[in-house]
Amino acid sequence: MNAKNWVAAIALAALSSTAMAGSAWAFQEAPMLTEMVEAGSLPPVDERLPVNPTVVEALSVGEYGGTWRRAYSGPGDRWGPTKLMEERVLKWTADEDGTAVLTPGYIESYSVNEDSTAFTFTLLEGLKWSDGMPVTTEDVEFWYNDVFLNPALVPTIDPTFAPGGVPLELEVQDERTFTIKFAQPYVYFLQILAKDSTGEPSLDRPSFLFPKHYLSQYNDKYASEEELAAAAEKYNVAAWTDLWGSKGALTGWWNNPDLPVITAWKIETPAPAETVTMVRNPYYYAVDQEGNQLPYIDRIEHRLFQDPETLNLMVAQGQIDMQARYMGLDNYTFYKENEERGGYHIVPGLDSNVWSLVPNMNTTDEVLRGLFETEAVRHAMSVAVDRELINELTQSGLAKELQTAPVMGSPYYSEELSTHWTEYDPDLANELLDEAGLSERDGAGFRLRPDGQRFSLVVEANDAAHAKTLELLAENFADIGIEFLPRVIDRTQWDNNRANNDFQMHWIPFDRLTYVPADPRRIMGSDGYANQSFKWYNTDGAEGMEPSPELQQIYDLWDQASQSASVEVADGYVSEMAEIFVNQGWVIGVYGAGTVVNIVSDKMHNVQADLVQDDIFRGVGLARTQQFWMEQD
Numbered sequence: 001m002n003a004k005n006w007v008a009a010i011a012l013a014a015l016s017s018t019a020m021a022g023s024a025w026a027f028q029e030a031p032m033l034t035e036m037v038e039a040g041s042l043p044p045v046d047e048r049l050p051v052n053p054t055v056v057e058a059l060s061v062g063e064y065g066g067t068w069r070r071a072y073s074g075p076g077d078r079w080g081p082t083k084l085m086e087e088r089v090l091k092w093t094a095d096e097d098g099t100a101v102l103t104p105g106y107i108e109s110y111s112v113n114e115d116s117t118a119f120t121f122t123l124l125e126g127l128k129w130s131d132g133m134p135v136t137t138e139d140v141e142f143w144y145n146d147v148f149l150n151p152a153l154v155p156t157i158d159p160t161f162a163p164g165g166v167p168l169e170l171e172v173q174d175e176r177t178f179t180i181k182f183a184q185p186y187v188y189f190l191q192i193l194a195k196d197s198t199g200e201p202s203l204d205r206p207s208f209l210f211p212k213h214y215l216s217q218y219n220d221k222y223a224s225e226e227e228l229a230a231a232a233e234k235y236n237v238a239a240w241t242d243l244w245g246s247k248g249a250l251t252g253w254w255n256n257p258d259l260p261v262i263t264a265w266k267i268e269t270p271a272p273a274e275t276v277t278m279v280r281n282p283y284y285y286a287v288d289q290e291g292n293q294l295p296y297i298d299r300i301e302h303r304l305f306q307d308p309e310t311l312n313l314m315v316a317q318g319q320i321d322m323q324a325r326y327m328g329l330d331n332y333t334f335y336k337e338n339e340e341r342g343g344y345h346i347v348p349g350l351d352s353n354v355w356s357l358v359p360n361m362n363t364t365d366e367v368l369r370g371l372f373e374t375e376a377v378r379h380a381m382s383v384a385v386d387r388e389l390i391n392e393l394t395q396s397g398l399a400k401e402l403q404t405a406p407v408m409g410s411p412y413y414s415e416e417l418s419t420h421w422t423e424y425d426p427d428l429a430n431e432l433l434d435e436a437g438l439s440e441r442d443g444a445g446f447r448l449r450p451d452g453q454r455f456s457l458v459v460e461a462n463d464a465a466h467a468k469t470l471e472l473l474a475e476n477f478a479d480i481g482i483e484f485l486p487r488v489i490d491r492t493q494w495d496n497n498r499a500n501n502d503f504q505m506h507w508i509p510f511d512r513l514t515y516v517p518a519d520p521r522r523i524m525g526s527d528g529y530a531n532q533s534f535k536w537y538n539t540d541g542a543e544g545m546e547p548s549p550e551l552q553q554i555y556d557l558w559d560q561a562s563q564s565a566s567v568e569v570a571d572g573y574v575s576e577m578a579e580i581f582v583n584q585g586w587v588i589g590v591y592g593a594g595t596v597v598n599i600v601s602d603k604m605h606n607v608q609a610d611l612v613q614d615d616i617f618r619g620v621g622l623a624r625t626q627q628f629w630m631e632q633d
Contacts, residue, residue: 027053028292030064033282042282043132045293050124053293054104054286059606061288062296062629068604069321071311072302073463075271076492078246078254080325081278081302082203083619085263085626089121089207090194092617093624098610100617102194106135106206106262106285108176115565116185121208123176128283129211129260136175142212143198144170146221153201153219153244156538160192160521161199163562165540170208178208184563187570191518195616201244203252204263210251211260218243218250264295264626276302286626296629308465318342320599322607322628324349324620327597328465329395335597347607349596352614353509356404357381357459357473357588360503361525362532362545367451368504373548376436378585380429382421384480385473391591394469399594404587405578407513409612412575417582422589429480438481447481456483461507462494469590470507501532510587511615517574518616520558523581525551530586550584603631 029037029045036042072080089110093103104110108122127135147153149167157167166183173179182189197205216222218231218240228240235249243250253259254276257267262285265278278300286294303319305311312331314320316338327335339345359372359381371377387401403420406412433439433447438455440448447455457477461470470486477484486507489497497503512522521527526534530551535544537555547555554577561573581587596613606628613619 026291027287028290029282030280030293030296030298032065032280032298033293036282048128048132048283049287049293050126050128050285052108052124054106054124056286056288056294056624056627058288058296058624058627058629059608060629061290061292062605062627063632064292064296064298064629065632066297066603066630067299067301067321068297068628068630069319070300070302070323071305071314071320071326072271072276073305073326073491075254076490076495078203078252078271080619081254081276081300083621084300085265085278086197086204086618086621087206087263088194088197090190092194092622094608094611094622098608098612100612100622102190112190116187116189117183118179118181119189120173120177120179124285125176127262127285129213129262130266130281130283131214131260132283133211133213133260135209135211135262137172137178138175139210139212140170140178140208141172142216142219143208143210146212146216146219147201147210147244148198150219150221152241156535156543158199158521159538159558159562160196160519164559180208185565186562187564187567188517188562191515195512195518195618200246201248201251203246203248203254204261206262209262214258214260215250265300268299274304276304278302284626288627295626308463315344315599316342318344318601320344321601321630322598322604324596324598324613326463326465327599329398329594329597330465330468332396332398332595332597335599343603344599344601347598347600347609349598350610350612351399351592351594351596352407352409352514352612353511354402354404354407354513354589354592355469356508356510356590357385358506358508358510358529359586359588360501360505361530361548361551361586362501363504364501365504367449367453371436371438371449371455374436375585376432377438378588379421380432380436380480381477381482382585382588383423383425383432384429384476384482385588385590386424386476387422387590388424390469390472393472394466395591395594399591402589402592403582404510404589405513405582406516407593410514410516411571412516412578414579417579420582421585426476426479433480433482441481445481446478446483454483455481456485457505458485458487458503459505459507460487460489460494460497460503462489462491464488466507473590498527498531509592510589514612514614514616516578517561517570520561520574520577523577524554524558525586528587550580551586554580601630605629605631 027045088105089107090102091105092100095101106124108124110121112119161168163186164184169181171179193207197207232240249255253267255270264284266281268279269277280298361372363369391399402418403422405417438447449455474484512519532545533547536546557573557577561570564570600607608623611622
């Protein structure tokens with residue numbers, strides 16, 4: 001079935017499901033909200049919900065109440081909680097077979113024109129922000145005119161929103177309906193929306209929406225310089241623009257209890273705190289199949305942990321109700337042994353990430369950059385890795401030894417690519433390095449760079465749970481004369497080092513390898529192996545570092561894919577992108593495609609097994625967390 005017919009089928013399903021809700025049932029609400037209604041502090045549920053709410057088919061109709069307990073690693077750990085509750089006009093959800101399908105969110109309907117140049121959306125009638133204010137196309141216009149096109153807030157428009165270099169355009173029909181237009185066909189736009197929505201400057205990123213009634217007071221199109229300066233001083237930031245963004249004091253929901261949202265929960269006690277809490281949104285727009293307003297669960301608590309041992313203790317003592325984040329296969333035996341004691345069980349998922357070493361191809365160390373640019377050096381570093389041993393000792397043998405490439409199940413999967421340069425051959429690695437002119441060694445046996453310095457690599461990770469893996473990798477690299485220096489740092493510092501081009505090599509779960517065009521930036525080097533080159537591409541050479549001819553070829557292919565008239569033609573270009581990316585060996589895959597460990601309390605229900613975990617599908621969000629429910633004592 002072609003892309004156009006597929007989109008049309010989803011649109012029809014959306015219309016029928018939302019129309020049924022308003023006519024079939026009287027709506028019910030959580031007891032904690034009923035108390036607020038009876039106290040006069042909250043309108044009745046019929047007045048809070050849209051006229052025809054979105055229906056979420058729960059795996060089983062649940063009961064209200066309870067607190068979902070999780071763990072978090074610190075203020076920088078904002079994306080895990082975000083994926084629990086973020087919303088999109090269209091989002092990936094799991095069907096009964098676990099397949100990821102595009103599902104309408106807070107819209108009544110949508111349509112796509114014949115040549116995929118115009119996408120029309122109609123908001124739910126009666127949709128409200130968490131403070132009870134109406135959501136209308138006035139919020140859409142605010143997002144477009146005052147944020148998206150505001151160079152103070154969005155200095156460079158991302159290429160995923162400007163295919164062919166021409167930014168999307170907005171046309172508003174009425175208070176609920178609007179159209180997004182492109183200068184040429186854009187067959188991947190809906191999938192891109194479901195992944196990254198409309199991007200920065202936001203954390204939860206509701207597609208096309210910013211609450212104008214709240215955020216306009218912090219926007220330079222509405223507030224004076226004096227008012228903006230006062231706001232920056234109040235929130236202790238250098239400039240008013242620092243109030244915006246995924247880390248912003250105002251638009252980062254994780255930091256701001258006053259920010260109106262449309263998500264199932266909203267922040268109550270923000271980070272940093274020993275326990276960060278989220279509470280249900282009384283105006284959430286969705287109901288289950290019996291008309292019960294979602295979510296079922298009242299609150300979510302994220303308790304701070306300092307190290308892997310502390311987290312393991314929390315698991316064993318039954319202090320985690322549902323969590324996959326930070327649950328590693330290296331502890332699989334421990335988790336199984338403590339199931340009865342902790343009152344939980346493991347619900348398996350399918351991991352699509354490939355844990356990888358990511359050299360900084362744009363490093364400011366010119367000699368090291370020259371080494372990374374040498375194919376023989378990249379080849380040597382890859383075949384030096386004993387993937388089988390690392391899998392056995394750190395993943396309980398439950399992962400697969402892989403190269404960083406589209407994973408099995410992806411339409412872009414190739415067995416040849418997934419095994420490229422994965423054979424363990426330290427003899428070949430040493431031979432390649434010798435032939436690359438790195439035969440000289442120091443007294444400790446490490447190779448010398450062309451400038452006479454030791455060939456050393458500082459490798460940064462953001463989770464101490466990977467210490468054993470890094471230790472084994474260090475031994476592998478030592479066997480070929482490269483000093484490998486592991487460094488575990490805080491997630492915030494790790495992110496900053498990448499953003500500031502201040503790292504040599506990172507250890508990361510390389511994701512977005514399922515449906516590549518939903519976020520092609522990953523294999524294009526953005527926020528990764530060639531961030532400065534991606535910046536050069538994104539600014540037409542005004543900033544960043546000029547890419548190599550091979551990387552430029554990937555950029556050219558995306559430009560062609562993003563303007564193709566059909567998915568079939570576009571997919572051909574994406575497959576070429578993946579082939580170049582893998583064959584160049586810019587990223588060194590080690591293992592992946594293993595079992596995702598979901599620790600699930602025996603009192604937690606509706607957690608679906610065998611779902612694919614990928615950032616494309618927004619991690620745990622694929623499981624539709626608003627329909628999770630907990631048995632009450």
